Amino acid sequence: MLFAPAILAAHVVLWHAYRGEEERALEHVVKTWNQTHPDETVDAVAVPYDAYSQKLSAAIPRGNGPDLFIAAHERIGDWRASGLIQQVPESADDDGYLPETFTPLHDGGKLFALPLAFKSLALFYRRDQLAQPPDTTDELIAFARQKRGAGKYGFAYETADFFYHAAWLHGFGGKIFDDGIPRLDSPEAIRSVEFVLALDREHLVPGDATHVLIAQLFNEGNAAMTIAGPWFTGEIAPGVDFGVARLPIVSETGKRAAPLLSIESVFLAARAASSQAALRFAHFLTGADGARIRAIEGRQTVAARAVWDDPRVKDDPILGAFYRQLPDTIATPSVPAMALIWEPVQNALRKVLRGAATPAAALHDAQARIMASIHLLPTPVSPLPYAIALGVFCLVALIYLSRRAASRLGQARKQRAAYAYLAPAAISMAILVFVPFAVGASMSLYHHQAGRFTFIGLQNFISILSLREIPITDPLSFYFTLGVTILWTVANVTLHVILGVSLALLLRNPLLKLRGVYRVLLIIPWAVPNYITALIWKGMFHRQFGAINGLLSLFGIAPVSWFSHFATSFAANLATNVWLGFPFMMVVTLGALSRIPKELEEAAALDGASAWERLRHIILPLLRPALLPSVILGAVWTFNMFNIVFLVSGGEPDGATDILVSQAYRWAFVRGSRYGYAAAYAVLIFLVLVIWSALARRLSDKEAEA
Amino acid sequence: MATLSVQSVKKSHGAATILKGISLDIADGEFLVLVGPSGCGKSTLLRCIAGLEELDSGAIVIDGANVTQSEPRDRDLAMVFQSYALYPHLTVRENLAFGLKMRKTPPSEIVTRVAEAARMLEIEPLLDRLPKNLSGGQRQRVAMGRAVVRRPKAFLFDEPLSNLDASLRGQMRIELMRLHRQLSATMIYVTHDQVEAMTLATRIAVMKAGELQQVGTPDELYQHPANQFVAKFIGTPEMNLIPADDARKLALVHSLPDGTAQVGVRAEDVHVGHGVGAADAMVEVVEHLGWEALVHLRIGALALVARMKDPPAVGARTSITLDAAGLHFFDGTGARIFSSNDRASAQRARP
Numbered sequence A: 001m002l003f004a005p006a007i008l009a010a011h012v013v014l015w016h017a018y019r020g021e022e023e024r025a026l027e028h029v030v031k032t033w034n035q036t037h038p039d040e041t042v043d044a045v046a047v048p049y050d051a052y053s054q055k056l057s058a059a060i061p062r063g064n065g066p067d068l069f070i071a072a073h074e075r076i077g078d079w080r081a082s083g084l085i086q087q088v089p090e091s092a093d094d095d096g097y098l099p100e101t102f103t104p105l106h107d108g109g110k111l112f113a114l115p116l117a118f119k120s121l122a123l124f125y126r127r128d129q130l131a132q133p134p135d136t137t138d139e140l141i142a143f144a145r146q147k148r149g150a151g152k153y154g155f156a157y158e159t160a161d162f163f164y165h166a167a168w169l170h171g172f173g174g175k176i177f178d179d180g181i182p183r184l185d186s187p188e189a190i191r192s193v194e195f196v197l198a199l200d201r202e203h204l205v206p207g208d209a210t211h212v213l214i215a216q217l218f219n220e221g222n223a224a225m226t227i228a229g230p231w232f233t234g235e236i237a238p239g240v241d242f243g244v245a246r247l248p249i250v251s252e253t254g255k256r257a258a259p260l261l262s263i264e265s266v267f268l269a270a271r272a273a274s275s276q277a278a279l280r281f282a283h284f285l286t287g288a289d290g291a292r293i294r295a296i297e298g299r300q301t302v303a304a305r306a307v308w309d310d311p312r313v314k315d316d317p318i319l320g321a322f323y324r325q326l327p328d329t330i331a332t333p334s335v336p337a338m339a340l341i342w343e344p345v346q347n348a349l350r351k352v353l354r355g356a357a358t359p360a361a362a363l364h365d366a367q368a369r370i371m372a373s374i375h376l377l378p379t380p381v382s383p384l385p386y387a388i389a390l391g392v393f394c395l396v397a398l399i400y401l402s403r404r405a406a407s408r409l410g411q412a413r414k415q416r417a418a419y420a421y422l423a424p425a426a427i428s429m430a431i432l433v434f435v436p437f438a439v440g441a442s443m444s445l446y447h448h449q450a451g452r453f454t455f456i457g458l459q460n461f462i463s464i465l466s467l468r469e470i471p472i473t474d475p476l477s478f479y480f481t482l483g484v485t486i487l488w489t490v491a492n493v494t495l496h497v498i499l500g501v502s503l504a505l506l507l508r509n510p511l512l513k514l515r516g517v518y519r520v521l522l523i524i525p526w527a528v529p530n531y532i533t534a535l536i537w538k539g540m541f542h543r544q545f546g547a548i549n550g551l552l553s554l555f556g557i558a559p560v561s562w563f564s565h566f567a568t569s570f571a572a573n574l575a576t577n578v579w580l581g582f583p584f585m586m587v588v589t590l591g592a593l594s595r596i597p598k599e600l601e602e603a604a605a606l607d608g609a610s611a612w613e614r615l616r617h618i619i620l621p622l623l624r625p626a627l628l629p630s631v632i633l634g635a636v637w638t639f640n641m642f643n644i645v646f647l648v649s650g651g652e653p654d655g656a657t658d659i660l661v662s663q664a665y666r667w668a669f670v671r672g673s674r675y676g677y678a679a680a681y682a683v684l685i686f687l688v689l690v691i692w693s694a695l696a697r698r699l700s701d702k703e704a705e706a
Numbered sequence B: 001m002a003t004l005s006v007q008s009v010k011k012s013h014g015a016a017t018i019l020k021g022i023s024l025d026i027a028d029g030e031f032l033v034l035v036g037p038s039g040c041g042k043s044t045l046l047r048c049i050a051g052l053e054e055l056d057s058g059a060i061v062i063d064g065a066n067v068t069q070s071e072p073r074d075r076d077l078a079m080v081f082q083s084y085a086l087y088p089h090l091t092v093r094e095n096l097a098f099g100l101k102m103r104k105t106p107p108s109e110i111v112t113r114v115a116e117a118a119r120m121l122e123i124e125p126l127l128d129r130l131p132k133n134l135s136g137g138q139r140q141r142v143a144m145g146r147a148v149v150r151r152p153k154a155f156l157f158d159e160p161l162s163n164l165d166a167s168l169r170g171q172m173r174i175e176l177m178r179l180h181r182q183l184s185a186t187m188i189y190v191t192h193d194q195v196e197a198m199t200l201a202t203r204i205a206v207m208k209a210g211e212l213q214q215v216g217t218p219d220e221l222y223q224h225p226a227n228q229f230v231a232k233f234i235g236t237p238e239m240n241l242i243p244a245d246d247a248r249k250l251a252l253v254h255s256l257p258d259g260t261a262q263v264g265v266r267a268e269d270v271h272v273g274h275g276v277g278a279a280d281a282m283v284e285v286v287e288h289l290g291w292e293a294l295v296h297l298r299i300g301a302l303a304l305v306a307r308m309k310d311p312p313a314v315g316a317r318t319s320i321t322l323d324a325a326g327l328h329f330f331d332g333t334g335a336r337i338f339s340s341n342d343r344a345s346a347q348r349a350r351p
């Protein structure tokens, strides 16, 4: 480095989350650039999609980030506010971009990215079932009526997902934001929901459809059409002859259904080391030369206009269809408030589809919620009193600890080696447990918005614990969720113990043949990773295609819409978690049983006790002390059993089956990144568990005395 | 109280035959002690009687009623286990009361009977303790109390004293005798211990490898062992066995019944250093037991033990004689040969 002419050579780092052909095309473009620009080389780094935005917001402010990064345009508002991105100067080349893909990259009149490709939904159809895709909703409905049959549909899509629904919303003339203000309860919006409700009621579309189910129906020929994005081509089974077309015109309004448009763009990161070189490459990448490679090799629907004159791109049946859809798309709003829209609207859609509310009522409610969450900005307060309180607390703690330490110092000296051995564990504990805990706890005193944390004292806690904003009967209320969580914990642990102990007692029977086999079989649910089990059970509880309703129908019981009611949804979660949890109790019980001498039972038998009395008076009381620690621990695990609740019911209906942790998760990651609020939840969960462990300790102390 | 009858009981575990047809009648109020080497099936027999093991064949009859197919709880027997098997989560009082409660005894009667049993076994101060806070001897008493309180038809004891130290064992032995007298109960008692067997039993049953060898009063077994095994098993030190050839060669005996293979003689019937010296023996070891001593003697290849008050010095040479009245004769199979000695004692025993 010392001898290299470092000043001349610029090195541009580009982050992306592409895979497969898109990644290969990008690398091809980079290689082409690097061959002609040896002094401004570019390094493309693939970053896993899961943690992409977290990585960006962690790395860029610390100067460890890339110069350029590729992302969808939706978060421009957020990133601009949090200072993650820089303005991109407008240039003469900008005419070369399709205007639909270019205009949305502005925020407050300034340009912040260059467009790479656009992605929207379109209509996928099977050519073997329909030669010509419907061009209006009337045609579509007529076709769907004709195709409707047992497990067969003319049309299928994720009706309860707002991402899909937005196309109808726009087609009916509605808007998500009107003059920057959310407007989800407009008459047009209500009409659009009524339209979908009618489809559902007429069984023209499958209910509760998930992404996986849609792909399955389409591939098996049980759905002739679906709404999907370009990624869907990868999920279509080989051999299925399909076509892509524009979404139909809404017959009622004469407007074409307009899906949300996502524009994949290249951003110039704040603190980019070589922004000039980076910009030059960004123009090359987004411009005609780069775009051609990406379109042909990466099969991207690129934003560079010139490429669309190329017959290889224009006449491509898939790319061409998305290109034709483009004029009838609406760019996903990139204001931070968009993050607050999803959950309430989604809940409203689900509520309507399961018949719990009319479209108008559900949307009015959603609108109210959105407005409330936007206006819920707490006032900043001075951190001084808190700092003083913390200082005093630390001082007192320090004095107390040093007093105690002083009296033990002599002893500690003698055991220096022991302390040295302990040190690595103690230090890593401190770093891995106490530091995150302290950070999390202090975060609960802040309000987070758009990357900025404002100190607000205890207002998060007050807002959570006071019933001013959310009534206690609302599933979002802390007390409601706490009640559900306690019910959840008690029900689970009780069933775990009953089932585990019963099975262990059965397995103990010496007359039972193949005991070892059963033992292994019964432990299997425990050995399978719990998210896999959770997904399997979710599938089994599906209203239309699930195994459980299938079984019920054998007995003539009508299909149950498991996730539409609190009791059934809770029961579905419970069943899944009991399935996962009983083997542990069974194993613990088997161990404890093997430690009860056989003679005790024999003595009881001679004393005149029947089998039941022996169980009740001898075995169960002797199992108690062994089971107690498992029950205490199991209660803590269950209390925080995020996976099951999140994956099986997902909190449905309306978050009523959410437990405290999944609720905290939603505050942090679904409802507009309210990290402070979520952290306050976490602190409260911690306090509840502290109280529980104190109680549990008393309980087990009492047991030990006895 | 009850009579108890074991009729041709057979029992096997898998391929191993544990009991090979045991028949045994126990009279009302009898204290029968079962002895035999480890693994011979004593516990198994006891468990068969209690109903804890199913029989392969045979029958258990209590008071004339066949209970072979009955559950343990319906046989009304009490068993004291070697490990005591006290219910660890119940206090002594609750342990005692458990059997009564299970049999739906009225609470007021439970109280009086528990108090009575506690008094009898002197465990009144322990009533509110848990078993883990008791000493071994105290646990033993509680286990006994738990049996006593029920007033069962018969008591079954499986080596109840084997976990106690020697002095405590002695004490409990006396206690058991007293208990037996007080309750005049039918008891079956398994033990390894010679002294326990001899002191407690009204009759002793000797078992070997799943078969009964002899059943009789302690005196009968001591004086007239039915075979070599019983002869060696009963009595300390073991009976001296001298091959018939040696006995003849060394002129230790005057005449032998026909077919004698071994001559048995107890240590107290070996006399040293007086009378007409028949054989010349060397004193190898002397075990002093206090008021008497065991003297280990050697005559050529033959080893003998004698019991006496004034032992000779180690290394001394001495002459020995055998008391003719104390001789036992066994044939080649180990069975006793009925001899004049037996007739003599039989006559003596006749009233």
Ligand SMILES: Nc1ncnc2c1ncn2[C@@H]1O[C@H](COP(=O)(O)OP(=O)(O)OP(=O)(O)O)[C@@H](O)[C@H]1O
Pocket: B013, B014, B016, B018, B036, B037, B038, B039, B040, B041, B042, B043, B044, B045, B192
């Ligand atoms: N459940 C069983 N399965 C197989 N064999 C067994 C079982 N229980 C006992 N036995 C065998 O039966 C034989 C008799 O056992 P038992 O306990 O009756 O002997 P014991 O006379 O009480 O011996 P000890 O004096 O050592 O208590 C032993 O050889 C033992 O190994």
Ligand SMILES: [Mg+2]
Pocket: B042, B043, B044, B158
């Ligand atoms: Mg035994």
